[in-house]
Every structure is written in structure tokens, then in C-alpha cells.
Amino acid sequence: MKKKLPAGSLGYTEARRVTLADERAPFALLSGETIAPVAVEYEDYGPRDAEKVILICHAMTGDAHVAGWDKNWKRDGRAWRREKAGWWDNVVGPGKAIDTDVYRVICSNVLGSCYGTTGPADANPATGKPYGLRFPVVTVHGWVKLQKKLIDHLGIKKLHAVVGGSLGGQQALEWALAYPDLVNKSIVLAAAARLSAQGLAFNAVGRYAITNDPHFNGGDYYDGEPPRAGLAAARMLAHITYLSEESMHKKFGRRRQDHWHPGFDVEFQVESYLDYQGRKFVQRFDANSYMYITRAMDYYDAAAHWGGGSLVQACARVKSQVMVVSFTSDWLYPPRQCRELAMAINQNKLPVTYIEVPSDYGHDAFLIQTEEVSRLLRSFLSA
């Protein structure tokens, strides 16, 4: 069965995998721990000899499959994928805003992921069994350090741009702070220098639901049933934070699937939507990866790490041109916090562009309002 690919598509894209740390040279983490081996799965589009390279960083439950179609169907305890367009296929491809006719474009799965880069479902060489919660704690800092190793391995000396949304935006920021000499342009979408107390709270409840699912078994569930109900609850909850109140109101309001059925079955359309999101997610994601990646989101604090608590001081390190884009109805990384980041760069008399995009779509806007995002990317990348 041959699928007709849409115009401007990269066609079928493939993931590559490379080992970037081994026992002789293990990968050192911010927590003080080390890990080996470390394999990284990534996708690599556009001309290999392109003058300009763009690194894209994926968000929490995203992956390296940014654009084009994916032929993989894996279910080997690590990855659950099927034929689908990449998560930013409207933005990345030939002739698109991140133009693969012009740029070489790279995106890798983060450490701790369930999509090919070494993660908690992989075998711990010390025991031969999956790491589970014995996997070391990962951070945005460590992810970026591993991306730097990948870039080195590919022989890339400088990045034209690092781009990301949400937790990917925090990686773009971290690149600007950790390797200021290696980045020309930094594009931070729907992300701030740290997560709010409310954001920490949502992550905490999500993880509580996972760890209290009896199938979780302290993270050692790979031989049996995974903690589906706990992971689904975490995802349902997270989905509320990805949409805005307005978008939920417009999309579902108080409409029912059918008429009133007094009881506890799924009845309102919004319940049905969340139920579906929960079910779909547990088929493609690993609960331990969710634990680690949300914790990395909690821990990221650019001001604490680079500025002794001062975001202005941290941002003095920046050498790239930075564009920060927020979305008015985003309440996970609200405009106020994104603007705070832009202001901190500006207070160092460094060049920064801050744009607040009017939106009803909430945090997910960077994935949905791809026309507006494409316009901003095109103009900033070519400036």
C-alpha cells in the first residue's frame, strides 16, 4: 500500500543511531553520576554539505522524528512508532520555514527517552536488566551536553540556529548559555528560564499517579504489565495544561457525546477527548521515561545554574541572537515568564527579539499555529 506524500514533504525519513559514550569514556551527568554506554538516535535532513546547520530540540514527549514520514513500527520495549508525519512537518521540509533545501537539520532524542536514545528501558550493563529507576537523573544541561557530543561526532563546528518549543525551547536556551560560541541564533518558543510552582505541582501529581499505580512496581515493570492507568492519568492531566481554557471551551464546551446518562461513564466530549489522549499515549510512551523527562523539566533553572540565582547574570553569557516567542493563552510557560527571559537578555544590552503571538491554543500553539511560527522563523533565520 503506497501512501501519496504531501507536497513539500521530506518523504520517508529514517532515524540513525550512534554510540557516543562507552565504558572507557562514560558520559558524566550533572548529578555526579556517569553512564555508559550511551547511544543517541537522531534524524538528519537536508544537504550534508550545507553551509548552515540547524539543531531542533524536541519537547517533553516528542522525538527526533521532526519531519517527513516514518516507516518504523517498533515495539521492542523501547520504541512504539508507526507510519506518521513528523511532529513539525508543517515547519520543516523542502521550501518550508526551516528549509531542508538550504539547511542541514538535525534532531536527536534526549537521554532518558523511550525512542532510541539510551533510557530507563535499556539494559543496565551492571545487571543485564532494564535500568528502571536506577537510570541516572537527567537534566536539560546533560541533554545539551550530549547533543554537543553528537554535533562533534558529525563534524559540525558551528550551529546556524538552535530551535525548540517548550522543554525544547529550554534546550535552545541552554545551548545559548552553555556553548555561546557555537550558536548564531537561538529560538525559544513557549518556554521560560524555569517552570513555575504551578508547573512543578502538575508534574508532581502526574508522577504521583504513575508511582502509585501498582503495576509501576518501583519502575521494574518491563517483564509484566506497564502502569498504564497511572501514565494515562498523568497524560490526561498534562493535556489540560497544554490547552487553554478558551480552546477547551471552543472545542468541547459542556457538550455531551449523547444525552444525559446519569453516572460515571465518559459523557462529556471533553472527558472523551482526555480518555482518548490517555489511551493513545500509553501505547507510545514509557512511564519511566515520563518520570525522568518531567523531572528534568522541574529541575531546569537557567538563573540558578548559570547566574547564581540571577537570570540577568546568567544571560550575560549569551552571544547568539535570541528570539523568544510566547503565546498569549499559554499558561504552562505564560508570556510574563517568557518576557522575563527576553528582558534579562536585553538588560545585558544583547540583541533579543520578543514576540507575543495572539493565540487561543494555549501551550500547544507552537505545534498548531505553524503558519505564524513559520513566518517568524523565516524572517529571523534569514535576518
Add this chain to the structure above:
Amino acid sequence: MKKKLPAGSLGYTEARRVTLADERAPFALLSGETIAPVAVEYEDYGPRDAEKVILICHAMTGDAHVAGWDKNWKRDGRAWRREKAGWWDNVVGPGKAIDTDVYRVICSNVLGSCYGTTGPADANPATGKPYGLRFPVVTVHGWVKLQKKLIDHLGIKKLHAVVGGSLGGQQALEWALAYPDLVNKSIVLAAAARLSAQGLAFNAVGRYAITNDPHFNGGDYYDGEPPRAGLAAARMLAHITYLSEESMHKKFGRRRQDHWHPGFDVEFQVESYLDYQGRKFVQRFDANSYMYITRAMDYYDAAAHWGGGSLVQACARVKSQVMVVSFTSDWLYPPRQCRELAMAINQNKLPVTYIEVPSDYGHDAFLIQTEEVSRLLRSFLSA
């Protein structure tokens, strides 16, 4: 051990219990079901012969113990209480805004509650075993109808005021719509005519966590372990919606209990707060009651029930003077939705007062900003 009571306190208050429906005259519900027997637990303060009677309606996990001190310590499968001040003790008492020297004040536990009024933990006369999820679906409409039965039983002909916050505010509104001739003043705090899609979503995730706790066992857990983890998760989540982003930021920010401990233990102060709230709640509340009461919150829709979908048409029924009070940072029943209710009354050329109280405390403000609330109540009750 004698406790010194604070000035202006009602002293020790006691709950009363009365049977208001039996097999000969069962209580009919909006769902079409009936239930018998129905006992109602209530508290009753102030002079029995007072000219003016005020009915207070409690919020979701509240109870009839509004003011004074409670000597009960019950743990009979239905109630878990200990010596504590009522939930609105700053507002209700001798000389206070709802002045028990002047008014007779009544508050009853809602149907489905775990605090003495008949609920899912009570024995189903058909089986002799607890109802569990065989308890009929309850609604705000039915709660108010049962309160009317209580008022009749007490020989009260007219209410000077019906007052409530949150789900209690919806009961105050329902009184104004269902029994317009019996109420002089209606006071609706931090409540709207219906819950938003986002509010439905939060309730759905909370119930999902409860029903997926294996101890829940379809609601039949009274012989064994209750579904503590599921109920705690629901409560933790609900707590996020009771606070505002600002209040969480001020109260906890990103502060840690101690220094950085990479891992999944409770580490941030906001995590510790939620953890504590979850633990505390499961000691005092029944998971099935939580299921029923959140569902009643979902189902309440004054416009659909009384106005064929039009809130303006529904509000044409109102004969009382209405005061609607919202709190600026409340995002469960945001000011916009509270104002919509006030506007609907106003469009019928009926008297309504709408006040938006500046607040950082979120939805819980009606329980916390008791000084402002008291000022508003005093002036509206005496006008």
C-alpha cells in the same frame, strides 16, 4: 484537656440528624431514581425564634460544621472528624458578619456526603451492604430539594438569605431558581451557573485516578483498604485549581525543602504541600462521596435546567436580591463566568449586585479573605 475558645466563637456546636424520607415516602431524584431512607445531618445556630433565618450551603468537600468547635471524633465508615473550628468560623458567630445573635443559621450536609447525611457508605436497604456506586446520582437540584424538606421539617417558612461559596454558591443560586418565593437574598460566592470545560476536565482526571486505583474495586471497598492513592491524587490535583498561580508562586515558588537531591523524592516545597494535602484528605473523606459530589458539580447547569439553554431566561425566575462575588485570581469559577450570571439577572431588570474582589488567593479566596467577605455580607444582609 480544656481548650480556650476564641472570642466571638459559638463554642462547641453539635450536629443533629433527622430522617426526611422513608420507604413510604422515598426521596425522588432528578435522574428518575428514588432513595429511602434519607437522613440529613445539619447544624443549627442562633436563636430558635429568630425572625430571620440564613441557610448556608457547603462546598465540595465541606460539611455542615460551619462555625464553633466540633467535639466529634467519628470513624464509623461515614465520618472522620475531630475537634476543630468550623470552616467559616471567622464569618459565622456572635457579632460576626453572619451574626448568630441575630440570625438563626442552618447548614446541612449534602446527599451523598460522608459526613452524616445519607451517602454511598451507608447501607443499601435492598442488600444491607454499603451502596457504593449503586447510590443514585445526586445533583445540586436534588440537594436543594432536600434542604427544602429540612426547612419544612424545622417549620421555617421563609429564608432571609441563602449563602454559599463554590459548589455552595451554586446551591444558593439553585435556591433562587427553584424556590424563588422562599428566599429574600441570595449570595453566590466564587461560583458560576455552570462549570467550564476545563473544570469538567479536572474532575474527570480526578475520578479517573480514583476509579483506576485497584483498591477502589468498583466502589466496593468498605470491607478492605480504601483507594487512598487515587483519592489523594484527585485531591492534590483539585488543590492546584483552588490556589492561583500567584499564590503558589508566593507561597512556594521553586524553593526546595533542603538542597538538590537528584531523584523522585518529595523535594520542592510545593510537592511537599500537595503530598501533605493528599495524605490529610484521605483521612477525612470517602472516595465514593468524592465521585458523586464532583459529578454533581459537573452536571449543574442553571441555564440548561431552568432556561432551555438560556441563562437569561433561567434568571427570569429570580425573585430574591442577588449578590454575586467573584475573586480576580479564581480560575475554577473565573470572574468572567460569575459576571455572566450577574448580567443574566440584570438583563431581566432584576436587582443584582456584582463584586469582583481583588485577590491572589484563587478559588479558595472565599474561605481565606474572610475580612472582605464579611464586609460584603454585613452590608448586603442588612440592606
